[in-house]
Amino acid sequence: DTEVTQTPKHLVMGMTNKKSLKCEQHMGHRAMYWYKQKAKKPPELMFVYSYEKLSINESVPSRFSPECPNSSLLNLHLHALQPEDSALYLCASSQGGLAVRYNEQFFGPGTRLTVL
Amino acid sequence: GNSVTQMEGPVTLSEEAFLTINCTYTATGYPSLFWYVQYPGEGLQLLLKATKADDKGSNKGFEATYRKETTSFHLEKGSVQVSDSAVYFCALRRANFGNEKLTFGTGTRLTIIP
Numbered sequence: 001d002t003e004v005t006q007t008p009k010h011l012v013m014g015m016t017n018k019k020s021l022k023c024e025q026h027m028g029h030r031a032m033y034w035y036k037q038k039a040k041k042p043p044e045l046m047f048v049y050s051y052e053k054l055s056i057n058e059s060v061p062s063r064f065s066p067e068c069p070n071s072s073l074l075n076l077h078l079h080a081l082q083p084e085d086s087a088l089y090l091c092a093s094s095q096g097g098l099a100v101r102y103n104e105q106f107f108g109p110g111t112r113l114t115v116l
Numbered sequence: 117g118n119s120v121t122q123m124e125g126p127v128t129l130s131e132e133a134f135l136t137i138n139c140t141y142t143a144t145g146y147p148s149l150f151w152y153v154q155y156p157g158e159g160l161q162l163l164l165k166a167t168k169a170d171d172k173g174s175n176k177g178f179e180a181t182y183r184k185e186t187t188s189f190h191l192e193k194g195s196v197q198v199s200d201s202a203v204y205f206c207a208l209r210r211a212n213f214g215n216e217k218l219t220f221g222t223g224t225r226l227t228i229i230p
Contacts, residue, residue: 004159033217042205042220043160056217090159105218107152107159 003027004108006091012114015081021111023074023091030096032074033105034066037088049074050096081115088112118143122206122221129196129228137191137224139180139206147208149173149182149189150218154203163191163204198228 004025013019023032031050035043048056049068063085065077074091089112092105123138141149148167152160164173169184178193189206206221 006159040223040225042223043218045217048217058217092160104150104162104165107161109159 004091004093004106006089006108006111008111009109010112010114012116013078013081014116015083017081018077018079020078021076021089021091021113023076023093023108024072025093025106026072027093027106028071028095029093029106030071031094032068033092033094034074034076035090035092035107037090037110039087043090047076078113081113083115086113086115118147118208118210118219120206120208120219120221122204122224124222124224125203126225126227129226131198131228131230132195133228135191135193135196135200135226137204137206137226139189139191139221141187141189141206141208143187143208143210143219145210146184147210149180150207150209151178151180151189151191152205152207152220154205154223156202160205196226196228198230201226201228 007022033048034046037043045058046060047066052068063080067075088110090110091108094105119142121140150165151163153163154160164175166173166182169182172181180189180191203223203225205223207218209218
């Protein structure tokens with residue numbers, strides 16, 4: 001299984017709602033990532049988890065709260081978002097570790113989020 | 117810091133034409149280099165990669181060679197198909213650090229017309 005899955009595929013939420021995005025992989029990867037991608041732009045890194053611990057937070061606003069309950073799952077909790085947060089949210093995973101061969105990231109299909 | 121510059125799109129070619137998408141990079145040390153492809157409405161897929169100078173990555177008829185002397189990783193394909201229409205991202209990642217972020221170029225939108 002070389003797949004990263006993400007749910008839901010689409011999400012529409014109001015600015016006062018609380019919702020969560022879910023990402024799952026069963027490749028035994030120990031590094032997982034959240035990216036945000038605006039239209040016609042490259043993905044921007046938000047968070048990195050390594051061995052279930054948060055290792056990188058790219059100065060993301062606190063209305064985005066990541067969680068890694070186990071090595072296969074990664075969640076992104078959303079609260080009090082703004083319309084400018086509307087984007088495609090991509091999850092990725094990689095094997096982890098220090099060697100070059102572990103560098104490849106596998107991406108999920110993304111969740112398209114619209115904030116009204 | 118690290119950066120990737122790739123040719124501005126959009127690029128429109130006829131089927132069976134030769135494709136080149138230019139990519140140059142700035143990085144300290146010896147980064148790994150990648151080409152990712154994003155089809156409409158989908159996430160990113162790794163197309164090919166190279167981890168050291170003079171390595172050639174290849175996949176699905178696409179090729180790119182890691183040129184340290186020119187700090188380039190240009191993507192080429194000899195004969196494109198309509199199904200190659202997508203956005204292509206060049207990216208780098210520092211070698212020997214397992215979880216550092218990918219630095220992406222701005223992406224090049226490719227459209228192939230029959």
